[in-house]
Amino acid sequence: MFKSMLKSASLGIDLGTANTLVYVKGEGIVLSEPSVVAVDSTTREVLAIGEEAKKMLGRTPNNIIAIRPLRDGVIADFEIVEKMIKYFIRKITPYKWVKPRVVIGIPAGITEVEKRAVRESCQQAGVREVYLIEESLAAAIGANMPIYEPSGNMIVDIGGGTTEISVISLGNMVKSNTLRIGGDEFDDAIMQYLKKVHNLIIGERTAEEIKISIGNAYPSKEVKKMEVKGRDAINGLPRTLLLDSEEIRDSIKEQLNAILEGIVTTLEETPPELSADIMDRGIVLAGGGSLLKSLSEYISKETNVPVFLADNPLTCVVLGAGKYLDEIEKMKKRKI
Ligand code: ADP
Ligand code: MG
Numbered sequence: 001m002f003k004s005m006l007k008s009a010s011l012g013i014d015l016g017t018a019n020t021l022v023y024v025k026g027e028g029i030v031l032s033e034p035s036v037v038a039v040d041s042t043t044r045e046v047l048a049i050g051e052e053a054k055k056m057l058g059r060t061p062n063n064i065i066a067i068r069p070l071r072d073g074v075i076a077d078f079e080i081v082e083k084m085i086k087y088f089i090r091k092i093t094p095y096k097w098v099k100p101r102v103v104i105g106i107p108a109g110i111t112e113v114e115k116r117a118v119r120e121s122c123q124q125a126g127v128r129e130v131y132l133i134e135e136s137l138a139a140a141i142g143a144n145m146p147i148y149e150p151s152g153n154m155i156v157d158i159g160g161g162t163t164e165i166s167v168i169s170l171g172n173m174v175k176s177n178t179l180r181i182g183g184d185e186f187d188d189a190i191m192q193y194l195k196k197v198h199n200l201i202i203g204e205r206t207a208e209e210i211k212i213s214i215g216n217a218y219p220s221k222e223v224k225k226m227e228v229k230g231r232d233a234i235n236g237l238p239r240t241l242l243l244d245s246e247e248i249r250d251s252i253k254e255q256l257n258a259i260l261e262g263i264v265t266t267l268e269e270t271p272p273e274l275s276a277d278i279m280d281r282g283i284v285l286a287g288g289g290s291l292l293k294s295l296s297e298y299i300s301k302e303t304n305v306p307v308f309l310a311d312n313p314l315t316c317v318v319l320g321a322g323k324y325l326d327e328i329e330k331m332k333k334r335k336i
Pocket of ligand 2: 014016017135157159287317
């Protein structure tokens with residue numbers, strides 16, 4: 001027990017817009033929970049965090065609201081983020097005398113003030129050393145891309161609320177663009193489409209299920225079908241509807257196109273030598289949103305650049321943060 005607690009003194013954290021993951025050196029990924037906080041809307045008191053808070057979504061009395069404090073890749077509510085970070089760190093190191101060292105992945109667009117808030121939250125949760133790393137960099141490390149070489153590497157991390165498109169060379173970010181479009185916007189588009197075209201009202205969870213089971217980005221021979229239950233927008237009664245994958249692809253085409261345009265713009269802004277490398281090596285996709293069927297095929301066909309899906313799209317940021325921890329330790333030893 002004692003030994004295991006000492007071993008657990010180094011953590012990698014992926015503070016995602018949809019999910020927070022924690023990696024403990026020597027143990028692996030020990031926590032993966034939604035980045036959701038349930039709050040009493042009148043008193044602002046935090047009632048639940050993570051999995052427990054997500055379960056409350058849509059099933060709670062009106063005075064309880066569920067907040068996703070990082071939804072747009074920026075910190076909307078510092079106090080709530082602080083509580084969330086503290087909660088997750090304490091959940092893993094429940095003993096106050098364990099003072100962990102933490103590498104935490106943060107969105108590229110985050111401001112200095114936000115960085116300080118993340119640092120301070122960690123310190124207040126008893127963290128002894130805090131290192132921040134850009135999520136894209138962590139994702140590329142976790143996806144085993146050769147980012148320390150003097151050549152261009154492009155990683156596209158499609159999360160819940162944002163998509164980060166980055167070019168990395170010699171271990172540094174050369175270029176990074178953040179789009180306020182992620183997997184969740186696909187769910188929203190599906191919900192709006194069903195309401196507009198079929199007068200059917202469905203919840204976010206159902207929309208996500210539709211996206212995961214029959215959603216795709218590029219036409220395929222096999223057309224998938226799915227029966228969906230919702231509420232009729234006109235008479236308010238429950239109704240079922242048979243949907244197919246072609247229709248769903250059509251409903252998300254704007255979002256797909258926005259991601260594609262973001263990639264094209266970033267390629268255009270990349271120095272020519274580095275973009276030539278990207279043409280050769282290909283673009284790597286990461287993040288839960290990249291699991292949409294045939295997304296890599298779509299981007300590849302539209303850009304004429306090879307596109308690969310990372311082996312571990314949902315965990316590469318946290319694994320990369322963990323590996324970065326080892327790099328920091330090596331650097332420290334070298335200095336001595
Ligand atoms: P973040 O890093 O912002 O927390 P994640 O990388 O965890 O986000 O990705 C969350 C997004 O991935 C959600 O929008 C979710 O619906 C989507 N997602 C997860 N699995 C799949 C899948 N199999 N197909 C399509 N989208 C998926
Ligand atoms: Mg992420």
